Amino acid sequence: MERTADIDLVAWRAGxxxxxxxxxxxxxxxxxxxxxCACLSALAASWLPLQVSVVTVFLxxxxxxxxxxxxxxxxxxxxxxKSRGFFLTAFAGIGGLTLTxxxxxxxxxxxxxxxxxxxxxxxxxxxxxxxxxxxxxWLRGKNKRRNWFWAFPTALGLCSLNWLAxxxxxxxxxxxxxxxxxxxxxxxxxxxxxxxxxxxxRCLCLLPLLLLGMFWxxxxxxxxxxxxxxxxxxxxHAGAQLLPNVSSHVLVATHVFLEMLHYGVWLVALPxxxxxxxxxxxxxxxxxxxxxxxxxERPRRxxxxxxxxxAASFLSVPVARHPRGFPKLVAxxxxxxxxxxxxxxxxxxxxxxxxxxVYFTIAIAHVLAExxxxxxxx
Numbered sequence: 367m368e369r370t371a372d373i374d375l376v377a378w379r380a381g382x383x384x385x386x387x388x389x390x391x392x393x394x395x396x397x398x399x400x401x402x403c404a405c406l407s408a409l410a411a412s413w414l415p416l417q418v419s420v421v422t423v424f425l426x427x428x429x430x431x432x433x434x435x436x437x438x439x440x441x442x443x444x445x446x447x448k449s450r451g452f453f454l455t456a457f458a459g460i461g462g463l464t465l466t467x468x469x470x471x472x473x474x475x476x477x478x479x480x481x482x483x484x485x486x487x488x489x490x491x492x493x494x495x496x497x498x499x500x501x502x503x504w505l506r507g508k509n510k511r512r513n514w515f516w517a518f519p520t521a522l523g524l525c526s527l528n529w530l531a532x533x534x535x536x537x538x539x540x541x542x543x544x545x546x547x548x549x550x551x552x553x554x555x556x557x558x559x560x561x562x563x564x565x566x567x568r569c570l571c572l573l574p575l576l577l578l579g580m581f582w583x584x585x586x587x588x589x590x591x592x593x594x595x596x597x598x599x600x601x602x603h604a605g606a607q608l609l610p611n612v613s614s615h616v617l618v619a620t621h622v623f624l625e626m627l628h629y630g631v632w633l634v635a636l637p638x639x640x641x642x643x644x645x646x647x648x649x650x651x652x653x654x655x656x657x658x659x660x661x662x663e664r665p666r667r668x669x670x671x672x673x674x675x676x677a678a679s680f681l682s683v684p685v686a687r688h689p690r691g692f693p694k695l696v697a698x699x700x701x702x703x704x705x706x707x708x709x710x711x712x713x714x715x716x717x718x719x720x721x722x723x724v725y726f727t728i729a730i731a732h733v734l735a736e737x738x739x740x741x742x743x744x
Contacts, residue, residue: 378502389561390517392562393561393562393565396562396565396566397565397569400566400569401569401572403570403630404569404573404576404627405576407578407597407623407626407627407630408579408623410626411580411619411620411622411623411626412580412583412584412619412623415590415615415618415619415622416590416591416597416600416618416675418622418626419600419618419621419622419625420596420600420718422622422625422626422629423625423714423725424711424714424718424721426633426706427629427710427725428628428706428710428711428730429633429707430629430632430633431703431706431707431729431732432700432703432704432706432707432737433632433633433636433637434732434735435699435703435732436683436700437632437636437702437739438735438739439683439685439686439696439699439700440684441739441742442683442684442685443684443685444684444685444688444690444691448509449509451468451583452502452505452506452509452738452741452742453738455501455502455505456498456502456737456738459498459501459502459734460731460734460735460738463491463494463495463498463730463734464728464730464731464734466491466494467491467730468538468727468730469727469729470487470488470491471727472637473475485532485533486532488532488533488536489528489529489535492525492528492532492535492536493525493528494531495522495530495734496521496522496525497521497525499517499521499737500517500518500520500521500522501517501688502737502738502741503517503741504517504518506741506742506744523556525565528551533608534608537605537608539733540603540604540605540621541620541621541624542628542735543628543736544624544625544628545624545627545628546628547627547628547631547632548570548573548627548631548737550631550636550736550740550743551631551635551636551639552566552567553740553743553744554636554639554640554743555639557743558639558640559639564602571590573595576623577620578621578622580616580619580620580622581616584613584616584619584675584700585612585613585616586613587613587615587616588616589601589606589613589614589616589738590614590618592606595719595720596722597717599682599719599722599723601614601617601618602616603621603726604617604620604621605617640722683696710725
């Protein structure tokens with residue numbers, strides 16, 4: 367009897383400590399992957415910034431936009447309800463600001479304005495962007511029954527800084543935009559993996575250290591060669607013309623490093639978190655009705671045509687699987703997105719420099735679209 371009790375006690379202790387050990391192991395693995403990816407990205411961007419920039423944009427620019435499109439469709443409600451004003455303002459701003467931004471290089475090529483007027487034009491667009499963001503923040507606070515009126519004086523204060531140096535303000539957007547993906551990842555961890563959130567935020571402390579190390583190591587290096595049109599475009603995009611006293615090597619390397627983090631979050635981190643969270647929910651609901659099967663079969667009934675499994679997985683977004691949703695529209699949007707990714711790859715293969723210019727002009731749409739969906743997660 368005493369031996370049996372000892373065996374039971376050992377088994378009980380093993381069962382009590384196993385979950386804690388697995389949690390610690392998963393946290394260490396999670397932190398190790400984050401640190402390794404960040405360090406490898408910084409190393410690659412510092413070693414060959416121009417070449418890595420060309421390769422990363424060629425491979426990941428289009429696919430990461432498709433993943434963002436699917437993500438936005440996943441977060442889009444079937445009926446706006448009390449958020450109608452928020453989403454209408456968001457869509458109107460995305461459309462209007464995108465069209466005006468795309469029109470700027472067209473107007474510049476036609477020489478419709480003298481050179482000294484363009485800073486004013488750029489400052490005006492930045493002001494509209496800030497006022498739109500302020501309105502979205504205020505509307506989001508109104509939906510949450512909170513007084514977020516502080517968004518308007520904050521936006522006006524940023525507008526004043528923008529009018530002092532509109533070119534530098536736009537350059538700041540170039541460097542800050544990749545960091546928005548890290549904020550998305552933070553919000554998703556808070557919802558789906560709260561036990562990982564503290565570890566993730568501690569790992570984020572490594573980011574400024576890596577940036578400081580890159581500036582210290584590359585700050586005095588010679589400027590990168592920009593003797594061809596492509597390399598010149600890359601250095602100008604990173605701000606080499608606005609910051610002539612800063613080595614273009616460190617500017618391009620910093621921008622490439624942040625873009626690699628941006629692509630990594632959208633293409634790897636967020637899909638993995640979504641997949642693991644879906645698996646956990648399936649395990650928790652084991653024994654109940656097969657919700658996933660119903661979510662896949664419902665779009666098939668709405669289409670009234672047999673769909674392959676890949677197409678059915680595309681239609682797992684709520685806007686498609688809801689009885690009052692739009693499955694055909696979702697399938698068309700995602701299919702057209704795949705077509706655009708293929709067109710983008712073809713354009714890069716034929717004329718990389720021109721396609722890059724066109725892409726970074728039109729890509730302002732996905733930059734703007736991130737704002738309302740991030741605010742909805744606050």
